[in-house]
Amino acid sequence: xxxxxxxxxxxxxxxxxxxxxxxxxxxxxxxxxxxxxxxxxxxxxxxxxxxxxxxxxxxxxxxxxxxxxxxxxxxxxxxxxxxxxxxxxxxxxxxxxxxxxxxxxxxxxxxxxxxxxxxxxxxxxxxxxxxxxxxxxxxxxxxxxxxxxxxxxxxxxxxxxxxxxxxxxxxxxxxxxxxxxxxxxxxxxxxxxxxxxxxxxxxxxxxxxxxxxxxxxxxxxxxxxxxxxxxxxxxxxxxxxxxxxxxxxxxxxxxxxxxxxxxxxxxxxxxxxxxxxxxxxxxxxxxxxxxxxxxxxxxxxxxxxxxxxxxxxxxxxxxxxxxxxxxxxxxxxxxxxxxxxxxxxxxxxxxxxxxxxxxxxxxxxxxxxxxxxxxxxxxxxxxxxx
Amino acid sequence: xxxxxxxxxxxxxxxxxxxxxxxxxxxxxxxxxxxxxxxxxxxxxxxxxxxxxxxxxxxxxxxxxxxxxxxxxxxxxxxxxxxxxxxxxxxxxxxxxxxxxxxxxxxxxxxxxxxxxxxxxxxxxxxxxxxxxxxxxxxxxxxxxxxxxxxxxxxxxxxxxxxxxxxxxxxxxxxxxxxxxxxxxxxxxxxxxxxxxxxxxxxxxxxxxxxxxxxxxxxxxxxxxxxxxxxxxxxxxxxxxxxx
Numbered sequence: 001x002x003x004x005x006x007x008x009x010x011x012x013x014x015x016x017x018x019x020x021x022x023x024x025x026x027x028x029x030x031x032x033x034x035x036x037x038x039x040x041x042x043x044x045x046x047x048x049x050x051x052x053x054x055x056x057x058x059x060x061x062x063x064x065x066x067x068x069x070x071x072x073x074x075x076x077x078x079x080x081x082x083x084x085x086x087x088x089x090x091x092x093x094x095x096x097x098x099x100x101x102x103x104x105x106x107x108x109x110x111x112x113x114x115x116x117x118x119x120x121x122x123x124x125x126x127x128x129x130x131x132x133x134x135x136x137x138x139x140x141x142x143x144x145x146x147x148x149x150x151x152x153x154x155x156x157x158x159x160x161x162x163x164x165x166x167x168x169x170x171x172x173x174x175x176x177x178x179x180x181x182x183x184x185x186x187x188x189x190x191x192x193x194x195x196x197x198x199x200x201x202x203x204x205x206x207x208x209x210x211x212x213x214x215x216x217x218x219x220x221x222x223x224x225x226x227x228x229x230x231x232x233x234x235x236x237x238x239x240x241x242x243x244x245x246x247x248x249x250x251x252x253x254x255x256x257x258x259x260x261x262x263x264x265x266x267x268x269x270x271x272x273x274x275x276x277x278x279x280x281x282x283x284x285x286x287x288x289x290x291x292x293x294x295x296x297x298x299x300x301x302x303x304x305x306x307x308x309x310x311x312x313x314x315x316x317x318x319x320x321x322x323x324x325x326x327x328x329x330x331x332x333x334x335x336x337x338x339x340x341x342x343x344x345x346x347x348x349x350x351x352x353x354x355x356x357x358x359x360x361x362x363x364x365x366x367x368x369x370x371x372x373x374x375x376x377x378x379x380x381x382x383x384x385x386x
Numbered sequence: 387x388x389x390x391x392x393x394x395x396x397x398x399x400x401x402x403x404x405x406x407x408x409x410x411x412x413x414x415x416x417x418x419x420x421x422x423x424x425x426x427x428x429x430x431x432x433x434x435x436x437x438x439x440x441x442x443x444x445x446x447x448x449x450x451x452x453x454x455x456x457x458x459x460x461x462x463x464x465x466x467x468x469x470x471x472x473x474x475x476x477x478x479x480x481x482x483x484x485x486x487x488x489x490x491x492x493x494x495x496x497x498x499x500x501x502x503x504x505x506x507x508x509x510x511x512x513x514x515x516x517x518x519x520x521x522x523x524x525x526x527x528x529x530x531x532x533x534x535x536x537x538x539x540x541x542x543x544x545x546x547x548x549x550x551x552x553x554x555x556x557x558x559x560x561x562x563x564x565x566x567x568x569x570x571x572x573x574x575x576x577x578x579x580x581x582x583x584x585x586x587x588x589x590x591x592x593x594x595x596x597x598x599x600x601x602x603x604x605x606x607x608x609x610x611x612x613x614x615x616x617x618x619x620x621x622x623x624x625x626x627x628x629x630x
Contacts, residue, residue, distance in 0.1 A: 049553065158396070165400055166407075174408070179416035321562045328564045344568055352586045355572035355579070362565045370560040377556060 004088030004100060013102055013113070019069050023062040024055065050378015056371025060364075063117055064124030071114035072098035075338040082109040084354045106343070106357035107350055115338040116360045122339040123368065126250070127319040130257040131312060134319075136197040137258065138265025143296040145266070146273025157270070160263035168260055168322070169329065175256050176249075176331045186252045190235040193258050198227035207294040253332040257322050261315060268311055272304040279303075306383040310376050317372035324365050340365045409452050418444050425500060441466070443474055455497075457490025516592060520603060523595075528608035529615065536619025543624045552620065558613035567606040574602065 004012070014021075031038065035045045045051055063070060073079075081092045082105035089101050103113040145153040175186060201223045209216035233244025234251070246254070276282065277300060285299045326332050327341020335342070340361040347358025411417075422438045423430055430438065439445045443454075443462035453459035454474055461474030463482075471482040475489040489495040496506040532555075539551035561569075573579055575586035585599045 049549075158400070162400055162403055162407075165404055170408070174411045177417075179420055180411060180414060182416045183414050185411075185414075317560060324562060324564065341564070344564055348568060351568060351571050352576045353578070355568075355576045358568045359572055362568045366557075366561050366565050366569075369562075370557055373556045373560045374553075377552075 001090035001099065003086065003090065004102075006088070009088045009102055012100070016070055016072065016102070016113075017063070019066040020059060020062040023066070024058050027058055028055075046382055047378045049374050050382065053371045053374025053376070053378055056367055057375055060120050060368045060371070061124060064120040067117050067121040070117050071111075072100075072102060073111040073114045075110065075115045075118040076336055077111075078109040079105070079111075080109060082111075083107060084350065084357070085109075086354075087112075087356055103360050104354075104356045106346060107354075108346075112343075112357050112360050115343055116340070116364050118338040119340045119343060119361055120364065120368075122333075122337070123320055123323060123365075126254060126257070126323060127316050130254055131261065131316045131319050133193065133197065133254075133258045134261035134265050134315070135308070135312060136200045137193055137262040139269050139301065140196045140200045140203075141262075142266040142269030143273050143300060144292075146270045147277060147292060147296050147300070153270070156266065160266045163259070163263045164267075169325065171260065172256055172326055172329070172331050175259075176252055176326075181248070181252065186255050187235070189259060190251055190255045193255060193262070194231055194235045198223070198231060201227065203293050204297050207291060207297050210291070210294070249332050249334065253323070253326055256326070256332070257319055260322065261319060265311070265315070268307070269304070272307060273300055276300045276303050310380045310383065313372050313376035313379060317369040317376075320365065320369055320372070405456075406452055409455060410448055413444075413448060413451065421500075440464070441472070453490075454488075455490050457488050457492035457495070460487040461485075461489055519595065520600075520607070523600065523604045524607045524611075527604055528612050531608070532612045532615035533619055535612070536616040537623055539616070540620040540623025540627060543627070548620075551616070555613035555616040555620075558609050559617075560613075561609060563606050563610050566609050567602070570602050570606055 031045060045054070079091060079095065079101075082089065082101055084107055085101055085105040087102065087104040089104060090099055091097075091101065101111050101113070103111075103116065106112055106115070141156055145156045174180060175189075180186070202220060205219035205223060206216060209219060229239065229241070230244060233239030234246050237245055237248070237251075239245060273296070281303075282295060282299050285295045290299070323339065324341035324344070327337070327339045327343075328345045330342070330345060333339055333342055343361040344358050344365075347355075347361070351358055418439055419435055421444075422435045422442075425442075426434065426438050436445075441464055443451070443464065446454075446462060450459060454461050463471055463473035463476070465471050473482065473485060475485040475487070475495075476482050486493070494507075496510070498504065499506055499509055502509055535551050535555060539548045539555075542548060571586045574581050574583045576582075583598075584601045586602070588599050588603045590596075591599045591603070
């Protein structure tokens with residue numbers, strides 16, 4: 001068979017991505033129809049840049065979700081004779097399955113297109129969740145630091161600066177070395193970091209329903225049961241039901257990323273908190289006799305949501321870059337893993353002769369981060385307007 | 387003045403704490419075992435590892451070893467059965483009788499790398515100088531370009547020029563070095579595209595910087611930082627332009 005032309009390659013890739021197009025079409029139609037009633041979520045649809053950003057992000061979200069339907073080959077399978085083949089090369093005669101390597105083969109004769117698509121699943125699984133955890137940690141520590149000030153603030157700020165002063169790559173190298181994993185340090189860090197979401201929600205419901213014991217008990221009960229169940233499974237790999245378990249190398253990557261991100265979130269929340277706590281409505285809540293945690297979580301936090309959501313978008317992009325860095329340096333993730341950092345590093349060695357295996361994941365990573373940054377820009381511009 | 391002194395104190399404290407964290411992470415039990423097997427031989431038994439650690443001063447508590455490394459506590463010494471004295475500050479050039487009591491970072495003795503077989507100070511100095519040269523050129527390219535970009539974009543907020551320059555700066559902050567590096571090499575240095583304007587590796591830049599071997603590394607690092615500075619400049623520029 002003849003190798004495909006570039007037009008044919010692009011056509012086949014678009015055909016392969018049909019589930020993504022359908023998903024994007026549905027979301028866009030619904031969002032444009034109901035954008036007035038969506039609040040902040042509808043905001044990016046008013047600016048072209050925000051819309052482009054949203055489309056890019058949505059594209060990768062759906063690609064990650066439907067990866068199993070999109071990939072043309074097993075991302076780990078090697079087909080002999082396909083090593084470093086250019087995009088559009090047909091597979092050798094007699095091979096069952098999809099007839100082409102759409103974006104060529106890498107230096108181990110694996111399909112570049114399938115690996116890139118499978119890589120998006122890894123990013124989509126880790127990056128948003130890790131950012132969310134970092135926000136929980138940052139908010140739970142940042143609000144009291146801003147509200148109480150004094151010694152607590154000094155101590156927490158010192159610790160945050162300490163982590164920020166740490167060179168990220170050195171920290172990653174130290175955390176993922178097998179010797180340190182052996183000592184259990186990453187597990188202990190996971191145990192500490194993952195308890196913050198539980199604390200956050202417990203305090204949140206407790207402050208809200210303090211005067212309604214029935215409702216409070218219900219909310220707290222549900223939060224604690226689900227929270228502790230997930231906590232045991234994720235942090236200690238000791239889920240009593242045996243449903244939740246996280247591979248240990250993914251956990252280490254997750255912990256490192258949360259650990260590096262949370263001090264920055266802490267500083268942002270602290271800064272916002274220091275500003276907002278001087279406002280009149282906070283004084284009003286204090287005069288009403290509301291407790292400190294109610295004031296923090298139900299008066300200060302909702303009024304800081306604009307900048308926090310914008311930063312959340314930016315930070316998912318930053319987390320994606322960090323994940324890529326980890327993969328690029330071969331830290332944590334398995335060497336044959338299809339994540340973008342690892343594939344870029346694999347392709348780097350033969351870059352000046354066969355650039356295609358490295359270019360595909362590089363462009364993928366860039367477009368996702370660009371999308372998140374554009375979305376954040378759109379959100380910021382629109383939230384400044386009101 | 388008090389503020390400056392206090393900041394300086396916090397800085398030193400942060401540095402000490404950071405050094406301690408790195409020191410204790412690298413000096414954990416399994417890491418020491420790895421060092422012993424690397425220095426001795428890979429098939430050492432547990433007893434041999436333990437005795438090697440004792441002979442080389444690694445069996446002391448972590449805090450003591452950190453203090454020795456800093457140079458505030460006297461270095462360890464070890465006398466074997468034959469009465470031969472070894473110690474932290476004792477080496478082939480410095481016999482036991484003349485060896486100083488303390489030798490650490492504060493005394494200017496930063497140790498010897500077992501991997502490079504070289505003085506740590508020399509290793510750091512060499513790389514610092516090379517990094518410094520790279521950073522000098524990065525700054526020289528990045529700052530003026532970012533200022534021009536941000537300045538032009540901020541002159542008329544919302545204009546076409548502002549839109550396109552802002553998008554470029556967002557794109558540059560969205561491209562980490564390992565992505566832009568790959569793209570730049572593929573475009574400007576690979577046989578596939580065929581431009582081959584620059585070299586894809588900067589190894590030869592250690593001996594002499596040329597336009598050919600230094601453009602791509604400088605461009606890669608400058609790109610990532612440029613967008614950020616340009617956005618900051620744009621923000622201050624629009625503020626000045628809208629001021630009454």
